[in-house]
Amino acid sequence: MLSDMKREDIVGDYKEVVLNLYCNGSRKIFYTEIETPYPDGKLIVSTTDKLGIITHVNQSFIEMSGYSEDELIGMPHSILRHPDMPAVAFKDLWDTVNRGEKWQGFVKNLRKDGGYYWVKATVIPNIRNGQVVGYTSVRRKPSRKKVNECIQLYPTLF
Amino acid sequence: MSYMFTVSPDFSPNHLSGWYIFNTWLQRQTGEAIHLELYDNFQAQRDVIQANQIDLIYANPFDASMLVREKGFLPLVKAKDIADEAIIAVNADNTVEDVAHLLSGIKIAVTEDPDVHMIGMIMLEAGDLDANNIQTRFYNNHVLIAKSLIQGEADVGIFLAQAFDDLSNLTKKQLKILVRSQIGVIHHSLMIGPKLVNRRTELQALLLTMNDDEKGKNVLNSLGFDAWVKVEDEEMEFMIDLMDTLVV
Numbered sequence: 001m002l003s004d005m006k007r008e009d010i011v012g013d014y015k016e017v018v019l020n021l022y023c024n025g026s027r028k029i030f031y032t033e034i035e036t037p038y039p040d041g042k043l044i045v046s047t048t049d050k051l052g053i054i055t056h057v058n059q060s061f062i063e064m065s066g067y068s069e070d071e072l073i074g075m076p077h078s079i080l081r082h083p084d085m086p087a088v089a090f091k092d093l094w095d096t097v098n099r100g101e102k103w104q105g106f107v108k109n110l111r112k113d114g115g116y117y118w119v120k121a122t123v124i125p126n127i128r129n130g131q132v133v134g135y136t137s138v139r140r141k142p143s144r145k146k147v148n149e150c151i152q153l154y155p156t157l158f
Numbered sequence: 159m160s161y162m163f164t165v166s167p168d169f170s171p172n173h174l175s176g177w178y179i180f181n182t183w184l185q186r187q188t189g190e191a192i193h194l195e196l197y198d199n200f201q202a203q204r205d206v207i208q209a210n211q212i213d214l215i216y217a218n219p220f221d222a223s224m225l226v227r228e229k230g231f232l233p234l235v236k237a238k239d240i241a242d243e244a245i246i247a248v249n250a251d252n253t254v255e256d257v258a259h260l261l262s263g264i265k266i267a268v269t270e271d272p273d274v275h276m277i278g279m280i281m282l283e284a285g286d287l288d289a290n291n292i293q294t295r296f297y298n299n300h301v302l303i304a305k306s307l308i309q310g311e312a313d314v315g316i317f318l319a320q321a322f323d324d325l326s327n328l329t330k331k332q333l334k335i336l337v338r339s340q341i342g343v344i345h346h347s348l349m350i351g352p353k354l355v356n357r358r359t360e361l362q363a364l365l366l367t368m369n370d371d372e373k374g375k376n377v378l379n380s381l382g383f384d385a386w387v388k389v390e391d392e393e394m395e396f397m398i399d400l401m402d403t404l405v406v
Contacts, residue, residue: 040257041281041339045400058343102403120283122403128395136396138403141284144258 002079004028009066010114021078022090023051029083034115036064044119044139050132052077066112077137082110086157097125097135106142106150118147160191161354162211166218166346167197168271170321171299176380177216183377187364188357200270213351219344220272223398231349232358233394235365235386242346243319243339244277249307250334257284257336260314262291267303267312270296276404277339278316301325308332343397347389362388 002024007014014030021027045058057065057072065072065080072079081090085108096103103123108116119139125132163184165177174196181194192214197203204221206212207229217225219242225231246257254260260282268275279288295312297303300321306312308329319338322330348365350358368374369385378385 038284040284040337041341043341043400043404045343047396060340124399124402126395126399136399136403138400140280140404143284143286145286 001025002027002076005030005114009112012114014114017083019081019083021076021081022087024076024078029110030114031083031110031116032114036111036115036117038117038119038141039064040141045136046077047126047134047136048077049134052135055134064111064117065109080109082108082116084108084154086154088157093123097123100125100127100132106146118142120146160193161213163192163194163214164203164206164212165196165216166221167200167203168218168269168274168318170382173381176382179377179380183374188361200272213353214348216346216348218271218273218346219397219401220276222347222394223401225349226394226398230352232355232391233389234348234350234358234362236345236347236389237383238385238387240345240383241342242273242277242344243341244274244281245317245319245322245338246278246281246336247307247315247317247322247333248313248336249310250332252334254336257282260285260287262287263293264313265293265295265311267295267297267306267315269299269303271318273344274318275316277341277344280404281337281339304329304333343400345397347394348386
């Protein structure tokens with residue numbers, strides 16, 4: 001279960017909302033309008049177990065999310081869930097990877113400080129000896145044009 | 159019994175003799191006859207892999223999935239502190255400072271090195287560029303890519319970062335880096351095929367202690383390496399999964 005975000009961690013003016021997270025209860029979110037640009041040339045990488053619990057993060061993940069590695073390992077991946085992301089996007093993600101296929105999409109992620117960053121995410125199932133043992137998610141820098149399309153589209157999917 | 163060894167065709171020409179020296183060292187250490195066969199393109203090498211003729215390979219990460227999952231290869235080692243990174247560069251006089259400002263229709267100069275090409279294309283994606291809206295020109299090496307930018311034959315070059323860094327200062331002065339990848343976990347690996355799998359522990363032990371003596375160190379230096387580092391099976395699986403997420 002995810003604990004609520006802490007007001008003292010937030011940088012700048014913020015809004016407040018309670019998000020219902022699939023399988024992970026609800027979480028109070030504080031979010032701002034401050035965007036952190038995606039760093040050039042880097043990939044954000046994480047792995048989770050079959051239930052979406054984080055088992056590995058790389059340094060870029062730590063830097064962009066604002067959390068420490070200790071705060072991330074063992075937490076549900078929905079710790080990054082931003083209220084502007086429609087639930088239908090994540091349903092599509094899980095439906096796709098549960099079929100053993102690769103999922104790709106543009107995602108607005110929530111930082112520990114309430115800010116956000118856009119990514120182009122790809123998620124694949126990790127198959128070992130014929131069994132799905134978890135998932136690898138790799139994010140890369142998205143094109144601004146695609147991000148602007150998503151800014152228009154996502155509010156219509158709620 | 160004789161074994162067949164090959165090296166990913168993207169090796170630096172400076173290290174051509176180094177691979178022959180390494181193969182001689184390997185034969186002396188193992189007491190086995192190992193033939194080194196080099197190919198000048200990836201497809202020719204993949205054909206002999208498909209025909210099950212290769213037993214030992216210094217493999218490009220792009221081919222790791224096929225080697226492990228289709229051909230039963232296992233990783234031995236990787237070169238210490240060496241990862242495959244790419245650089246996107248343009249002519250120094252080009253006014254573009256950011257990949258996002260490159261225009262569709264531009265001419266991109268690349269080598270046939272598949273992982274560097276892939277990493278480069280991922281970085282160009284941020285500028286809405288993909289195989290459908292660029293013109294791709296293939297060159298035999300990174301010096302020729304640099305020339306193509308300087309002479310205006312191509313607009314953008316995708317370089318192996320190490321090869322870019324090895325260009326002469328005069329050449330580099332005429333180029334401008336737009337972006338350098340910092341991925342860190344994509345690397346070439348020395349891998350063994352099914353016929354050598356039962357020698358894995360012995361081979362790893364030989365390779366991992368290679369830098370302990372002067373002779374071994376010299377052989378490593380001829381390859382441009384300081385030492386070998388063990389690659390665990392799960393590390394290889396992780397890299398293969400990561401590559402899978404990157405291949406469009």
